[in-house]
Amino acid sequence: MDTDGTFDSRGTHRTPPPFPAPPAGPPPAGGPSSYLHQAPALQPSAPPPASLPPGPPPMPPSPASVPSGARPSLIAWLRTPRPEAAPGVWTYGHKPKPPEDPDRIPARRLFTGALIALLCTWLLWSLLTADRGYLGSYWLLPLRLAKSEGWLTINEQIVSFYKALWFLIIAAIFSRVGHWTEVWRRYVAPLFRRAWDDPGSSPVPTDPQADPAQWPELRASGAHSAADRLAEEARAGRMNDVDHARIQRAWQTVRAGRGSLAAFTDTVLRQGAAAHTHPSGARDLPARTAEHDLVARQVRIGTAVDDLRNPYQHRGVGLALDPDVLGTSLLAVGPAGTGKTGRLVRPVVEALCLQALAGQVAVVVVGAAGSGLGGDEAFDVVVKVGRPDSVYDLDLYGGTSDPDEAAGVLAEALIGDMTASLPGGDSRRAATALAQLLGPYRAAHGRFPSVPELRELLDGSKVAVSALREALDAAGQSAQARELDARVRQAGSPGDVGALLADRIALLDRPVFADFFDTRGDRRPFSLRALEHPLRVRIDLPERGHVEASRMLARLVLAQFTECAVGRADRSLFACLVLDDASHTVTPEALRGIQRLRSANAGVVLTLRTLDDVPETLRSALLGAVGCRMAYAGVTTWDGARFAEVWGTEWVEARDVTDRQIIAEEPFTKVLHFIRKVVTGKAVTTQSVTVRKVERERWSASELAHAVPAGHAVLSVTSVRGESGPPVLVDLRA
Template identity: 65%
Template sequence: MDTEGTHDARHTAPQPSGRAHRTEPTVPRPAAPPTAPPPPSAPPAVPAAPTLPPTAGPGAPEPPVLSWLRMPRPAAAPGVWTYGHRPRPAEEPDRVPGRQLVSGAVISFLCGWLLWSLLWNGYLGDYWLLPLLFFTPDSWREAGGDQMNYVWAAYIYDGLVLALLVVIFGRLGRWPELARRLFGPVFRRLRTPAAAPRPQPASDPAEWPELRAHGAPDAAEKLAAEARAGRMNDVDVARIERAWRSVRSGKNSLATFTDTVLRHGAAACAHPSGRRDLPRRTAAHDLLAHQVRIGTAADHPRNPYQHRGVGCALEPGVLGTSLLAVGPAGSGKTTRVVKPVVESMCLQALAGQCAVIAVGPAGSDLGPDEAFDVVVRVGRPDPDCDLDLYGGTTDPDEAAGILAEALVGDLADQLPGGDSRRAATALAQLLGPFRAAHDRFPTVPELRALLDAAPEAITALRTALEEAEAPTLLRELDARARQAERPGDAAVLLADRLALLDRPAFSAFFDPTGRTRQVSLHALDHPLRVRIELPERGHAEASRILARLVLAQFTECAVARSDRSLFACLVLDEAGHTITAEALRGLQRLRSANAGVVLTLRSFDDVPDALRGTLLGTVGCRMAFAGVTTWDGARFAEVWGKEWVETRDVTDRQIIAESAAGKAFHIFRHLVTGKAATAKAVTVRTVERERWSASDLANSVPAGHAVLSVTSVTGESAPPVLVDLRP
């Protein structure tokens, strides 16, 4: 139970030289395995807290993992950061600008003080004292009378008049609203206790109540002690919770789980690499909610009121519908979205919850090498690991379909029939006989020679099939020879595209003979962390072929998994010229396979015009960055649709005062409110308006921002929201 089954890496040894018969997918070991597991670090709170020492005295503060575990995570709309989330009030208040509040309050105070001074000093006469004279007896004011009563009555009367002036001018100057806005947060903080009371053990997540309630009290006590001592981090919590779910589902036994936890503590059920955290983190993560925070929804009129000011996050629940991000170079696609998502997937892989494949051009910042188990640098000399050209499959038809999609998927209109099925058939007629004869698939030079119908290659393959007594496959080879004589044969185009991979820079790659370790996407049922660097500089067309190859292998292997408990994520940075009709059909199948793809584009010009609308309709999460063109913005505006909004048309008519008192009142009102006395005619209408128009997306999205809409795998969606991606 040390690794809970899903954490084990099977068949990790390199294949022997010569013929390699692979019936199981190979899972490569980490590129740089540590000599000893690194010490756990504290979970990144918001803001991140430093790691505490393993032991702490009675008066020392609690380890951050305890407060992280106890932080409430209320249910919220998709894409909302739930860590400590506080829903906003149901209705938006009619807020007055702060500057107007302060100026109105100051002016009304000065006017009230001026009026009180005039009354107190008698400049306005004694008319304001008539109520006092009316309600007090004359004997109080006569000589020899009880004049002290009159003095106290005068004080009380002055106080009442002053209070009346405060009420009148306070309402005119909105003093109560200004006080609530200035001192309300202070009073709320004073009412909040300095430290929240610790929850009862039965409801305290730090005490692992579910384990105690279902027969594992010893394991719960061990884990609680580890957390209190500061020897546990958020990755440990998420990893052990996944192992516990496997026990609850019946995949593993309770006794084995308890024994593993008692022996290893917080390090139980570790990842095959032995790591319990990444070397460093650049984003805020919440592994209990499986979320990574990418920004904050801006306080913008176009944003729905409930989303303004809340954190925005991505998680497998929304990435399972796939994400498309479009924006020019330098808009922040890689640094502010792709890198945090890759980092989150790597953390979840360490917790045994995810398998991630990150693909990008060489030099793109997708994370340090230490954050991955395998780093494949295609085109670099002396590679440590290789990429399997055939995706680890042993089925020639499946390998032919994947390879045909990679080679000519973007040129389907140039093939007979308008798709890549003819190309897949031509490849299958060669891959099947070659595998039967040599117990492996051909290398790139061998396959190119067969596609070119080189006499030596065809004769050698025919001889090997005759020796193996495979008449059926001989007929396949004969059919390929007949089709090669016809004009417009797909093998000619396949050979031309395959020649892009038959270059000296790639001579050490794509070797199926077993001499090198190869990454196979058939191992997506393991918590893999793989980064693939493509040789974009100098081999741009080859990089696009390899990107289509990885995308085709991922969509095929993710759907074919027997165990879909792990979320499989492919991050394809700079996915231009990789989107094909077959790739879109594969993306549509991922939603039900607990898998998703993150794609970035500089512009829709990198996608065939006939596929642009289908691409936006296939993905559930769409992101438009600052700097998109109006042509690209029009695509987003169309897919986001329109909404019914209430518009108010206000017509002002200035009121002309005729009397001197009326004019004085209008002047006073203008000084206090800053507005002239008018009569307003308000017309309220409900109209249909685009959520975000093409012009708004192209001209109104500030730098460092993006408009994001998400859809969960359950079908729940959120409207497009302007997100501030800056840290």
């Protein structure tokens, strides 16, 4: 639904990220696991389909395709320190800054003073050492007197030593004036350290229990043979970062008591780095475009600008997203072409897919067909709504067998964006009307109706209603027959929503969707009940010519996700829904569902071109429901005002400078002031500085609308633990 990044210049991507290359080797024996398609929640009304065909394992890139030193080895990558940092900070190799020094000399003034001091040193030394000049060689007078009196024999070594002594005295004086030591400490010394240090090397711990490449957790539990095998796989280059994260996940399952230590050890000894492979058989993605760190589960999205508007500790550091902050949900707002898809959605989706291969995440991505969210080979399930080549179908009822639950989710999808105009201001009456039809139909036929069948019932077709009543009588479902009679009595009455529901469901009863949403179809129905498994799902919506239907399906997926993610029995997997364009999908019920996701180890990522795509009464509530907020360059002043309000104010030091002209009384002073005014063009003044504490907006609406450069965004994050970060100006291209 978004074309962000379509017009980006070529060659503007980052250099290859610091993760080890995938290993070569044969595919794991046995193919993918069968749980991907055998879960009852995946196909509630159809027999389990066959498993996905196993894909070939990723091959390592050739040496010519990877720049030297761009990707460190797995062992060096594991040994790189990742210190504790604020939420959203890229921790791979992060070095916390020292406390801010209020008396710190600005770089421009520091270099200017050092250069002037250097020129003064050179000038004075030249005057002293010149044979003919202002000072001549009189500074060597002590040596000349000693020679004339015969006290010592003058030679070149003594003269050189004497000259060096004078040079050191002069240099010491001017180095203190020009702050040469500060220049060395801040700029020169780091260059020498980077030149001498090998970027791909890291200090080797002498204690195996302190070396992450030696699997100390396994050794501490007595699994030395498994630790030795995995360490050998890493040294031989047969293990990549996904393998490490996946085996770590399997080990955590053993530690939590949900697995056997003996079975874990046996699997590792037999399969090595390929142990506990994802059901698809893949051990890496076909290609990576972003910078990932699977130890910290982070993906880097940019660098905080070294700007006074950014907090001191964030200036110049990398910023990243991970499940810890995505668990509070993220909202990104910016006009088309600002990079929401290319520089935010795609890296986040890529990171979640990698973590899904490691058995840590279940991800569902929803976007327009051809929006560039990843190739088909990067996903386990691809639902291409409206396309005949789609292998999977989308379960319209969310995989549930409860008619009331199915009716509530379907009503939210059909008329969730129209609740303000409905009697009562919500969709409860619509859910009741649908339940009065879904319940009897399921009781009579053992399944929910297809889209054409549901449309006929909502239209009040006498033939369809009579056939359903006869089926209920034959099945002895008298209670469900009373539900159907109640729906028939309400049909056509003032305030009835049946006609509106029929009009909305007609958007899905089109020839292009004839083979979809059919409970008896040949396609494999996919439902979000499968979020308990580490799945990678992509749903392509047919935006062209079917905009309203696409928005309806997006609301359906969002409603099903919030319902299924909260209702999971096993919440150990992080579940994430990514909506590439959330226009007209935010409803009051959706907001209530998003607020419940944080406690369910789940989150959503929403992108909008403008907050005007959300009802006015829900805009502030939406910004308050999400923990991560992102405003791109080019947002309107009205959108900026909403962000400025939610980011609040802070206390800052305001400096008021007052210039006062100096009136000279002495004739000589008047002449000097006149000459200075002629040269500089300004009168001689003196400054009076007043410093006071004031409360100001962190980012004003005007700054967000006009002061954010292209390719930048202002980002604030909040972790699921409640730690929040300030809004930071991020360069998404760095």
